[in-house]
Amino acid sequence: MPSDSALSIVWIYPDLLSTYGDQGNVLVLEQRARRRGIETETIHVRSADPVPENGDIYLIGGGEDRPQILAAERLRRDGGLHRAIARGAALLAVCAGYQIMGSTFGGEEGQPVDGIGLLDISSSRGPARAVGELVAEVDAALGLPTLTGFENHMGVTHLGPGVRPLSRTVKGIGNGDGFEGCYAGHVVGTYLHGPALARNPALADLLLSWRVGQLTPLDDSHYEALRQERLSTVMQP
Numbered sequence: 001m002p003s004d005s006a007l008s009i010v011w012i013y014p015d016l017l018s019t020y021g022d023q024g025n026v027l028v029l030e031q032r033a034r035r036r037g038i039e040t041e042t043i044h045v046r047s048a049d050p051v052p053e054n055g056d057i058y059l060i061g062g063g064e065d066r067p068q069i070l071a072a073e074r075l076r077r078d079g080g081l082h083r084a085i086a087r088g089a090a091l092l093a094v095c096a097g098y099q100i101m102g103s104t105f106g107g108e109e110g111q112p113v114d115g116i117g118l119l120d121i122s123s124s125r126g127p128a129r130a131v132g133e134l135v136a137e138v139d140a141a142l143g144l145p146t147l148t149g150f151e152n153h154m155g156v157t158h159l160g161p162g163v164r165p166l167s168r169t170v171k172g173i174g175n176g177d178g179f180e181g182c183y184a185g186h187v188v189g190t191y192l193h194g195p196a197l198a199r200n201p202a203l204a205d206l207l208l209s210w211r212v213g214q215l216t217p218l219d220d221s222h223y224e225a226l227r228q229e230r231l232s233t234v235m236q237p
């Protein structure tokens with residue numbers, strides 16, 4: 001159970017969904033909070049365990065088709081994530097975890113599988129696997145710098161009127177319609193691995209600020225060096 005004093009970070013289903021180092025998102029959030037003197041507590045929720053509903057920031061990663069289906073079933077049955085979001089918690093959902101948040105997604109044979117309906121999106125199998133670096137310009141309303149990361153997924157995602165696109169793709173496929181990811185309230189979905197928050201620390205700070213308010217700036221020169229290296233490599237003509 002999360003305590004009331006520390007900022008609680010809840011890592012959902014590390015036993016099912018944690019490909020491409022997505023767990024690094026947890027480490028980045030912990031580190032960026034602690035560097036500002038904010039105490040954190042991280043809870044790893046395995047798929048047999050209930051999802052606590054009084055956490056602050058929830059994270060879920062990417063994965064293969066079978067574990068993705070299992071994760072969707074268990075999250076739906078559990079209901080804890082829905083209650084947490086209804087209480088104002090923040091969520092970053094990556095790739096398989098992103099697709100699960102919608103009404104439906106494509107299973108291992110492309111069959112439609114029920115998602116958990118936290119976001120107004122639906123996913124299905126796309127025409128080809130999207131693999132490679134992704135660069136995208138974020139919705140101006142969020143005031144974040146260019147997103148960088150990589151993607152590896154078969155699914156394409158259709159956004160309904162209840163969400164806004166997170167960003168417009170400059171390189172890569174993302175949702176498959178010229179946009180990458182989406183957000184609604186304090187819930188962000190994205191296809192970005194990298195891990196996403198190591199490549200995009202401003203996105204980590206957005207999640208933190210939703211829970212703790214204004215944040216003091218940090219020296220991000222090492223993150224910036226990584227970002228510039230990736231962005232200049234990818235954007236080479």
Ligand code: GLN
Pocket residue numbers: 019061062063064065068094095096097152153154155156
């Ligand atoms: N199984 C999903 C797809 O291929 C998600 C993949 C992933 O999480 N990397 O679209």
